[in-house]
Amino acid sequence: MHPIPTHPPRLSTLVLITILGIVSVNMFLPSLPNMAKAYEITYAQASLSISVFMLVTAVLQVVIGPLSDLYGRRPVLLWSLAIFTLASLGTVLAPDFTTFMVFRVLQSSVIAGNVLSRAIVRDTSPPSEATSRLGTIGMAIALGPMLAPVVGGTLDQVLGWRSTLWVFFVAGAALVWLCWHDLGETNSTRGRGFAAHFRAYPALLSNVGFWSYTFSVGFGMGVFFAYLAATPILAVAVFDLPESVVGALIGLPPIGFVCGSYLSRRFGGRFETAHMVLIGRLISLVGLGAALPIWWLGSGSALSLFVTIPVIGLANGISTPAGMAGAMSVRPDLAGSAAGLSGAVTVGCAAAMTAVSGALIGASADPARMLWLLLGLALLSVLAALPALQARPDPAPQT
Numbered sequence: 001m002h003p004i005p006t007h008p009p010r011l012s013t014l015v016l017i018t019i020l021g022i023v024s025v026n027m028f029l030p031s032l033p034n035m036a037k038a039y040e041i042t043y044a045q046a047s048l049s050i051s052v053f054m055l056v057t058a059v060l061q062v063v064i065g066p067l068s069d070l071y072g073r074r075p076v077l078l079w080s081l082a083i084f085t086l087a088s089l090g091t092v093l094a095p096d097f098t099t100f101m102v103f104r105v106l107q108s109s110v111i112a113g114n115v116l117s118r119a120i121v122r123d124t125s126p127p128s129e130a131t132s133r134l135g136t137i138g139m140a141i142a143l144g145p146m147l148a149p150v151v152g153g154t155l156d157q158v159l160g161w162r163s164t165l166w167v168f169f170v171a172g173a174a175l176v177w178l179c180w181h182d183l184g185e186t187n188s189t190r191g192r193g194f195a196a197h198f199r200a201y202p203a204l205l206s207n208v209g210f211w212s213y214t215f216s217v218g219f220g221m222g223v224f225f226a227y228l229a230a231t232p233i234l235a236v237a238v239f240d241l242p243e244s245v246v247g248a249l250i251g252l253p254p255i256g257f258v259c260g261s262y263l264s265r266r267f268g269g270r271f272e273t274a275h276m277v278l279i280g281r282l283i284s285l286v287g288l289g290a291a292l293p294i295w296w297l298g299s300g301s302a303l304s305l306f307v308t309i310p311v312i313g314l315a316n317g318i319s320t321p322a323g324m325a326g327a328m329s330v331r332p333d334l335a336g337s338a339a340g341l342s343g344a345v346t347v348g349c350a351a352a353m354t355a356v357s358g359a360l361i362g363a364s365a366d367p368a369r370m371l372w373l374l375l376g377l378a379l380l381s382v383l384a385a386l387p388a389l390q391a392r393p394d395p396a397p398q399t
Helices: 011-026 029-039 048-071 073-093 097-124 127-159 163-182 193-205 208-237 243-250 252-270 273-297 302-306 310-329 332-363 367-389
Strands: none
Touching: 011 048, 011 073, 011 097, 011 127, 011 163, 029 048, 029 097, 029 127, 048 073, 048 097, 048 332, 073 097, 073 163, 097 127, 097 163, 097 310, 097 332, 127 163, 127 252, 127 310, 193 332, 208 243, 208 273, 208 310, 208 332, 208 367, 243 252, 252 273, 252 310, 273 302, 273 310, 273 367, 310 332, 310 367, 332 367
16 A cells, blocks of 8 residues: 655645636536536526535635644545545436535535645745745636636537536546645644634634735635626627627636736745735736726727726736735644635625626626726725734744
8 A cells, every 4th residue: 555645745736636626616617508408407506506516615615724724634635535526426427406416515525625725835835935836826726717618618519518527526536546645744733632723713813914814815806706797797788799708808817817826926935925915906906096097088998998907817816825825824823724714705705796796787887887896996905905014923822
């Protein structure tokens, strides 16, 4: 039997487990219409396989992080990937939609890869180096949503809607094998027990720096998702653009995110973590501040509205890796809990801003409304980032 590894995992392993968590959401999107036909359900019912999946992953992040602090990153990640793999086989074989949804919910355990990859980076790297490594992972996070629907749609067209689920099963099994051989335990403070862990947990919740990093990232992601919710409405109602162009417009922030993540990876080790966050948030504020006069001076053209939009992704690519690293650095002994809680808050901010943007633009398809909303969120993200400049990590409790 292969001995249990004692070394930290390769960065490529962390990238792969992160990608699987991302593509498991949107790679299946093109298959929803055909799944609805196969199970004889409405498209709205089929879309529950996405919305419920995302809701459960948000909740699981809060649970997975503390479990990994208590029992270690390796066992929690291996069990989570094993559950995902078996659940993926269950979705392939499900005879009806109810059975499918049971296994789809179990598939959400894959979010452990997103949470624990960040925690493992923090376990094995100082904050400045963690920012750079998380920038590499961030590039994968940006590319995944861009490429996964294309791959999923091709698989659906050529091999049928269940083929994507087979890919999930094979990928999950491959990653269980890879992590078994490559993922050594990185949490040196595990095993303190529930009592010691939860005595320390309030110190994380009361740490101003943690919430500063968390909400700066959350509002930044809120900018992105508010844009996603508004763009299809504005593109059709105001500019009468075809679906292909709408898709390209949605892809503008991820392009910027790839560039920002590269800059974060390139320069993350040269700046303080809090400074990297603030730089990214200020880029967002300045860029979106310029968007309003450009729109007003552009005679209402689509180009004048969307020309500055890549700055949303650029800002997030620079600030998000640093914000994640900073949130996990305020209490390194609770890095898993911090990764899970900050991730859940970020998802909550994204969901809330999606709803707010949809309601505002749905009531009146006014591009200026979207720009004012994005600018307001960018300002909130800057204000949220400021306390981290003065925050210092809390000392870990003695064991």
